[in-house]
Amino acid sequence: MTAFNPITISCFKAYDVRGELDVNLDNAIAYRIGRAFAQYLNDGKENPVIVVGSDIRPSSESLKQSAIDGITDAGIDVIDLGMVGTEEVYFATSHYNAIGGIEVTASHNPINYNGLKMVRENSRPISGDTGLADIRAIAERGEFVVADKGRVTLNTDKTAYIDKLMSFTDTTKFTPKKIVVNSGNGSAGPVVDELQKRLGDNIELIKVHHTPDGSFPNGIPNPMIIANQKATSDAVIAHGADFGVAFDGDFDRCFLFDEKGRFIEGSYIVGMLAEVFLKKHQGESIVYDPRVIYNTENVIAQNGGTPAISKSGHSFIKQVMRETRAIYGGEMSAHHYFRDFAYCDSGMIVWLLVIELLSVTGKTLSELVNGHINDFPSSGELNFRLGQKTASEISELLEQKYHSSNPAKNTLDGLSLDFGNWRFNLRSSNTEPLIRLNIETKGDKALLKTKTDEILAVLDECGAVSADH
Structure with a gap:
């Protein structure tokens, strides 16, 4: 047993770690969290491994390396995914049969913040009552098991992940589309580039704020802020695009704009995607949160689905989805969850589904949502x-x-x-x-x-x- 001085760590939140740099989160704390995470998850499995990735923030790489040092000092091997979005860690945790995964990211928080999102085997979430409190306690006590140092393998190959994303749609059904994609100078750009190679010549992408840049020269990537919606909206109008997509920093959320440049509230997208899945899989369960429910419940009823309401937050949604084996779950905050994506949220699957939906129906995005907006108007959050x-x-x-x-x-x-x-x-x-x-x-x-x-x-x-x- 190696003993560190006991400390108090205040950056643990309800279901992740998020703190202000050099105030309550630094490399030394990231090391402790990584080592505690590995120690907590190590159940004696032969050749255990943990996958780790980070977003584009200037502080993320060093925090990631500190967490990796902690994991390997606990005797666990690491697959370093490089610069990735959170959903890539979700995918890799299941794909590589890892005992856990960590994404170093602060998503849409201010530049002086960062954090760690953690999952366990099969990409199951870790929240306060399912392990996060235990990890915090181990990290704070500083009582760490001594082990032979684990190895680190760098693996930045996105092929299997891109294959998985593409499995949700049928490109043979695509009709010509022009799409604005705003990556917010976050981690989404490289994935968009890889997807573009698979989408075919029918799909033209107009890329806005595309290059990953941790200084965020065009502002923190948070499309929920009204001022941040203008760049995507203006580009849709200027280019006569069929719709627009905007991502937050780690692209686990996807925000949509119709062909008129109008921002579409997330609850209406939940209803639209619920209908997509229920038309193909009638009777399946759909999970949604209690903030805005009228339209979603109406869509589920009209399409023969089974409603399952859950407390807001990814750990709660994922738990209810697993309990009900729901095919799809959505939150009005633009998190969308898929049973065939390890019950995890993905910002990338959403806009691929929208391409197919517009192609198959021959309708515009505004035509698909206007009736729902009029039937169930909401204030927005x-x-x-x-x-x-x-x-x-x-x-x-x-x-x-x-x-x-x-x-x-x-x-x-x-x-x-x-x-x-x-x-x-x-x-x-x-x-x-x-x-x-x-x-x-x-x-x-x-x-x-x-x-x-x-x-x-x-x-x-x-x-x-x-x-x-």
Whole structure:
């Protein structure tokens, strides 16, 4: 046993590690986490291996090497994937029969942040109650098993991963399409280049902010920020594209724009993809989160599917998907999960499916979603920093305000109140110090505005400040 000084590590979150560089995350902490991760997962399997990758941030390579040092000092071999997106680690963990995988990334967080996303065998998520707390405890205690040092193999070959992505679609059905792809100067660019070789001459890609650049010269790649949507939207309009795609930094989320350059809220994409899968596989389960549900539940019912609601967050969605053997799961935050991708989320599979869908139906993206948007209008996710009231205190105030209407109440994830013709969900973020509000109605845009204004007035009285600008 090798003993390090005990320390407190504060960068562990609900289902990953995320911290501010040289404040609560540095190379020494990454080493401890890597070694604790390997020690926790090592179950005596013969020739165990862990796959590790990192995004394009300047700090990611050194943090990755520190984590690798920790893993190999624990006696576990490492496959270093190089610069990759999170879903490439998910894929490689299962593909190489690894006992675990780590992606060093801070996704869409500010440049002075970084983190580690971890999975165990078969790409199963690790969250606070499924191992993350144990890994933290080992890392903090610094009591590490002594072992012969593991070996490191560099493997940057993406062939098997690209093959897997392409297995979700049929390129023989593709009709000519022009697509704007905004990689946000993140990790997506090299994968887009490899996919382009497989898509055929019918598919023209207009690449925006394509070159990986950890200084993020065009801003942190977070397409949820309205200002960041302009580059993709403008390019779609300028090039007369059929649709646009934008990725976050580690491209586990995929955001879509229609042929008019309009940003499409994630919940409508969940409904659209649910319909795609149910038309091919009727009766299958579809998993979705409780933030915005009307359209998704309607699509599932109309297409003979089985609804399965889950708390928001990838570890919860993946668990419910495994329990129900769901073929597809989606969150309005633009995470999309696939049974045949080890129940993991992929930003790349989404736009490949959209190419085929537009080709087969002969419809534009706006034609595919407009009816759903009109039938079930929603506010989009509104984010707030808390003031003098806590999230639970605000929820209590809203319950009191609407008590006389006798709404159906659900507390699976925050507070959901459903009044029959409209509903809202208010929840605390698992990844940021924010509360998030979503409101939706059944075909009534005027009611949507009225109820949005009502709830915003309550939040304002509580000192909550918008975080969306």
